[in-house]
Amino acid sequence: MTSLELRQETSRRSRAWKNRLFKAAMLFSMLVAFGTLAVLLVDIVLTGWPELDRQLLSGPPSTVAEEAGARPAILATLYLGVLVLLLSVPIGILTAVYLEEYANRERWWNRLIEVNIQNLAAVPSIVYGILGLAFIVRGIGLGRVVLAGALILTLVVLPTVVVASREAIRAVPDSIRQGAFALGATKWQVVWRQVLPAAIPGMATGSILALSRAVGETAPLIMVGAVVYVAFDPTVLGAYTALPVQIYNWTKQPDPTFQTLAAAGAIVLLVIVLTMNAMAIFIRNRYRKRW
Amino acid sequence: MVRELTQMETPQIDSTRIAEAARGALERGEIERREKVFSVAGLGVSYNGKSALEGVDLDVFRNTVTAFIGPSGCGKSTFIRCFNRMNDLIPGAKVHGTVLYHGADLYAREVDPVEIRRRIGMVFQKPNPFPKSIYDNIAFGPRVLGMRGDMDQRVEGALRQAALWDEVKGRLKDGALGLSGGQQQRLCIARALAVEPDVILMDEPASALDPISTTRIEDLMHELKKRYTIVIVTHNMQQAARVADMTAFFSVLVAEDGSARRGVLVEYDTTTKIFTTPADKRTEDYVTGRFG
Amino acid sequence: MRIELQAELDALEAGFQETGEIVLRSIRGVVDALRTQDVELCDEVIAFDDEVDERYMGLERQVEMVLARQTPVATDLRLVLAVLHSALHLERVGDQCVTIAKLTKLSSHLGTRQAVVEGLVDMGERCAEMVKLSLDAFARRDLESARSLHPLDELVDRANRQVFQEVLGYVHDAEALEWGMRQITVARCFERIGDNAVDIGEQTAFIVTGELTEFTDASH
Numbered sequence: 001m002t003s004l005e006l007r008q009e010t011s012r013r014s015r016a017w018k019n020r021l022f023k024a025a026m027l028f029s030m031l032v033a034f035g036t037l038a039v040l041l042v043d044i045v046l047t048g049w050p051e052l053d054r055q056l057l058s059g060p061p062s063t064v065a066e067e068a069g070a071r072p073a074i075l076a077t078l079y080l081g082v083l084v085l086l087l088s089v090p091i092g093i094l095t096a097v098y099l100e101e102y103a104n105r106e107r108w109w110n111r112l113i114e115v116n117i118q119n120l121a122a123v124p125s126i127v128y129g130i131l132g133l134a135f136i137v138r139g140i141g142l143g144r145v146v147l148a149g150a151l152i153l154t155l156v157v158l159p160t161v162v163v164a165s166r167e168a169i170r171a172v173p174d175s176i177r178q179g180a181f182a183l184g185a186t187k188w189q190v191v192w193r194q195v196l197p198a199a200i201p202g203m204a205t206g207s208i209l210a211l212s213r214a215v216g217e218t219a220p221l222i223m224v225g226a227v228v229y230v231a232f233d234p235t236v237l238g239a240y241t242a243l244p245v246q247i248y249n250w251t252k253q254p255d256p257t258f259q260t261l262a263a264a265g266a267i268v269l270l271v272i273v274l275t276m277n278a279m280a281i282f283i284r285n286r287y288r289k290r291w
Numbered sequence: 292m293v294r295e296l297t298q299m300e301t302p303q304i305d306s307t308r309i310a311e312a313a314r315g316a317l318e319r320g321e322i323e324r325r326e327k328v329f330s331v332a333g334l335g336v337s338y339n340g341k342s343a344l345e346g347v348d349l350d351v352f353r354n355t356v357t358a359f360i361g362p363s364g365c366g367k368s369t370f371i372r373c374f375n376r377m378n379d380l381i382p383g384a385k386v387h388g389t390v391l392y393h394g395a396d397l398y399a400r401e402v403d404p405v406e407i408r409r410r411i412g413m414v415f416q417k418p419n420p421f422p423k424s425i426y427d428n429i430a431f432g433p434r435v436l437g438m439r440g441d442m443d444q445r446v447e448g449a450l451r452q453a454a455l456w457d458e459v460k461g462r463l464k465d466g467a468l469g470l471s472g473g474q475q476q477r478l479c480i481a482r483a484l485a486v487e488p489d490v491i492l493m494d495e496p497a498s499a500l501d502p503i504s505t506t507r508i509e510d511l512m513h514e515l516k517k518r519y520t521i522v523i524v525t526h527n528m529q530q531a532a533r534v535a536d537m538t539a540f541f542s543v544l545v546a547e548d549g550s551a552r553r554g555v556l557v558e559y560d561t562t563t564k565i566f567t568t569p570a571d572k573r574t575e576d577y578v579t580g581r582f583g
Numbered sequence: 584m585r586i587e588l589q590a591e592l593d594a595l596e597a598g599f600q601e602t603g604e605i606v607l608r609s610i611r612g613v614v615d616a617l618r619t620q621d622v623e624l625c626d627e628v629i630a631f632d633d634e635v636d637e638r639y640m641g642l643e644r645q646v647e648m649v650l651a652r653q654t655p656v657a658t659d660l661r662l663v664l665a666v667l668h669s670a671l672h673l674e675r676v677g678d679q680c681v682t683i684a685k686l687t688k689l690s691s692h693l694g695t696r697q698a699v700v701e702g703l704v705d706m707g708e709r710c711a712e713m714v715k716l717s718l719d720a721f722a723r724r725d726l727e728s729a730r731s732l733h734p735l736d737e738l739v740d741r742a743n744r745q746v747f748q749e750v751l752g753y754v755h756d757a758e759a760l761e762w763g764m765r766q767i768t769v770a771r772c773f774e775r776i777g778d779n780a781v782d783i784g785e786q787t788a789f790i791v792t793g794e795l796t797e798f799t800d801a802s803h
Contacts, residue, residue, distance in 0.1 A: 104382070106382075173419075175415065175417060175419035176419060176421060176422070178377070178380075178415065178419065179415065179419040179420075179421065179479070179482075180421070180431070180435075181377065181380060181408065182375065182377065182408055182412065182413035182415075182483070183408065183409070183412070183431065183432040183435065183436075183482065183483070183486060184405050184406065184407075184408040184409035184432065184435065184436055184486060185405070185431075185432075185435045186405055186435075189435045193431070193435065194421060198422055
């Protein structure tokens, strides 16, 4: 070969090597990530399987492990979920609509909000817990009730809902708005009849994902008094405990059956969260638009 | 005897369309006798202080197709958006000068841009059907404007006028995004027609379409101008030659130091004049393709 | 599709055929004037030529406009070019009629000679037939008919030569000679009308085949 061909041959070989190396690195990272997750999941399922029964789902808690169930916790978790949904979604969507459609980007206060929305999403949830304890539980005197927990969780997930809704609204092509304006629609009509309907899939996905996060939050709930032992079914303005908290408490018990129960509870929680995520993915795929 | 040479009848032409064409394209005098739908004087547009267009004087006449041609950056799209106040939606855009619509100031304080846009419709360069059914696309305008009457009839009427009815009549509930590009653009035209406008503005309506769809849209314009007044922006001057009665040529004026570029109206006359004996050398250079 | 283009082409062709009709009337008028030595009719034919010229210029303007506005191609373009050329031929036929009319007027006081007059009328009628045929062939885009104009033109040329021969015989009669020489020019005009008809036939062939050919070579 000529020296040119030789150089090209060498470079080709070294490029091929780099290619393979890169692929190997990616594969390895993926294995580490998913492998760890898989191991955890398998461990939980194997541990909790024996105690996964109707008793767990429908019975009240008890100091006796064999009779313990998580019904109040599960119910409370569901109540919290619904309340968070009802509170965070409207507020989050309207905020997003204001920021995207109405706010004048030039004004300093809008730019301030713009920058800080992302920051709010990154604040550790326990901080919200502390704030909630000070202002909601004690400040306005709501007490350690489901509603208070819901309010705190709403604050935790609200930034996420706002960001997801904003993305969904931004994804609506401007040509749609122009077309609607050109027909003589007012700003409100454009938003209500074109932008929002087109953004709903994205907003729904974002909301459900935020919700599934809320359902799994433990720290802030502990702070605002999801009480350790609640044997009765919760009400909105009554004392309560949530499933993650219940699981946490069971792990603190010495009796090994409680450990198994905790694992079983974790499986239930996982199922709830995974179901919600699956719904979000389903909605997203179902309504995926071709622009 | 054969004295009747001069009195002999000429053979009759039976088709009205041939008769129209035989008269030749509309003469300027004939056009100028029509009502002025728009009367523009001293119009200028600036974006955030930078002038994009200056000193435009122009009249648009009823039931004609008026075309704006010119190189990119000459402000023709900016200009057409002045007619339905779409420039209002662009922050930092300022319009000065006057635009009279049927004699009334379009930019007067008490004028509602929303009402304007019902009378002066717009079709955009890239077809932009809403992500809804064909029926709901057409019905959107009448619904938001609170127009009463049989919606089915309105939808059918609009689709017929846009020469789309036969192709979609069996699938009005299907999504509009499933139509081809040319069909989508005709849908957008039908959508604009559904609100019973007076004027239809078209910003490069066929530039995103294949040649056959383009020809259909051009044929459509010939039909539509009988009922509406049409203004189109096109970068394809042959298209302007084919469809327009009046043509306005815009060009770009560059500041001495090359920093500022703004659009100006160079010549406005009948299409025949612009394409056979243009008065301004810049126009001649542009239409002959020698523009450098 | 391209409704406007089609309408403009149709209008252009209709205008051309109309002009053809009018020119035919001129030919027939002048042949009648020749047969009956009607001086007033000659004046009418001469005056009528203004209309022919006006129509010709109208057609030219229409062609310019169609080319500028519609940019026709292929068959459409050939049609437009053929109309342009054929219109010019028609205009020339009109001019020939005027010349014949003027000559007839000029020589009317010299009396007529039957043989020559009959020959000229015959030529004139044949020419009218040829022009009519060329217009029909154009309208129908009929290549065969267009080609058949050539042999017809041969007959007209023969008649022209016959007139010439006849007039040569008048050498001993001064008045007859003067008259005869004028009639030679008239015959020449008719012969040119025939040539113009053939040219229109060639334009028809151009539209159909895309090729511009003479039906006959120049040595004829």
